[in-house]
Amino acid sequence: MRDFTTDHRWLSINTATVRKSHGVEQPLTDIIEACVKRDIRAISPWRDQVAAAGLPAISKLVKKHGLELSGYCRGGMFPALDTAGLKAARDDNRRAVDEACELHAACLVLVVGALPGALAGQAAHKDLALSRNQVSDGISELLEYAITNKMPLAIEPLHPMYAADRACINTMEQALDVCDALDPGKTGALGVAVDVYHVWWDPKLEAQIQRAGKERLLAFHVCDWMLPTTHLLEDRGMMGDGVIDIPRIRGWVEAQGFAGYSEVEIFSSGNWWQRQSAEVLDTCIARHRSAV
Template identity: 60%
Template sequence: MTETVEGLSINLATVRQQWGFAEAVEGCLRHGIHAIAPWRDQIAAIGLDQAARIVREEGLQVTGLCRGGFFPASDAAGRRAAIDDNRRAVEEAAALRADCLVLVVGGLPAGSRDIAGARAMVVEGIAAVLPDAVAAGVPLAIEPLHPMYAADRACVNTLSQALDICDALDPPQTGALGVALDVYHCWWDPELEAQALRAGPKRLMAHHICDWLVPTRDMLTDRGMMGDGVIDLPAIRRMVEAGGFSGPQEVEIFSAEHWWKKPGDEVLATCVERFRTVC
């Protein structure tokens, strides 16, 4: 029987080209990994009930469901539809007993140049979903995305900004609203250490890892395996731990030209080896 790898979670996007949900879970278990973070399309493909059954029967920790968010829209109907979709995502996260629902908040509505307006829509959207999330027992984790995605994916781009939203919507720090810290998005931020401390244990809900490659050949799908890039992963892990997070590090690698083309078992074996040696 394979030894359990404590403290490691696999975001299933890392093997999305190789495997569906059930195969990915089997792969993780073969490598001793008992924590996962699936995407909603992967859950939809197998069906929520079946996915939840697998999670329960295998005793998996679900370190996050990816993803809610994408709140800004050109009109009120679009914004309402986004909020409704986030409510469904909360239900799915509850069924999977996920530690949090990760929010990639969305960028500018089509044709807009109003980033301040988009940011206001994000706050409104999270405020609308938060009561449902509290009722379902699903913490919401705002994931600040790298500023290169500000236009089209997420107009929340620093931990500081995400924590300002938490302060506005959940001042008593109940644990209902927090942040997902992904090294890929935040490694460059000179305020990272201070903001991880500011976040504290109630708001640090996820710690995603991968690496920043030099050169980066594609803005979306050229993330590196831990150790292959320039991020000081142990330094950031210490910041996250100092902030009070003690959950698994979750590997999330989008890699169209490299890791998505490798056999899933090779990817997972490499994740385990790098987790043990460079994280």
């Protein structure tokens, strides 16, 4: 297991972590400059942030600084009510692959979606199995395009509390079942993003990380689970402030040969998004060394 205590060369910042500074939305260009200033070598930006700044501008800035992308957030949201909806998702996912390629991301992260309409508060149906089939079909179709474009797809199993509205793939085992069905050869084209927030509770986590192996472990995300957790989406904690034994999980992942970035992804409307970005980034660096 790599020693993170002496530097932060393997730290990546998911740009959602500093999406807001003192509650105010931050331009991605500013976030990038702030990372570069701290010798942070990798980021993982969100599509809406890239779109707001313009893909060409971000591409140029990333190249100028020699920044790496530990991932690109995000593709997915495959389920839909009708053919038009499914096609729109397909087209949007192909654009996400294109953007990820332009930015030379290590992978496109997939938050696969769940019940159509649920994210807006009104699910069109309750048939989770149907959504899961649509997700498999969607990934299968996207995989061909991604292989052609040499962009690995990383399925991110989301915590079961998001099963209705964000992702109906909710365990590593389930994600790996999809990987094995669609990419039986373990070619590296399809794998998983392991976010400790989503999977830390899973009694089968260690075994499934071993099952995944190096070829399927495409990304590793960290933050912490707070006690109490006061909001289902935006109350993630800074590493070390919660109950997740992050080093243990990182040990399992690295034992399989994972040697990529440890990406900090914290959604925190009540705490970290209310602070200054500089403080948040400095804390990420400190905690990367002490708690990851």
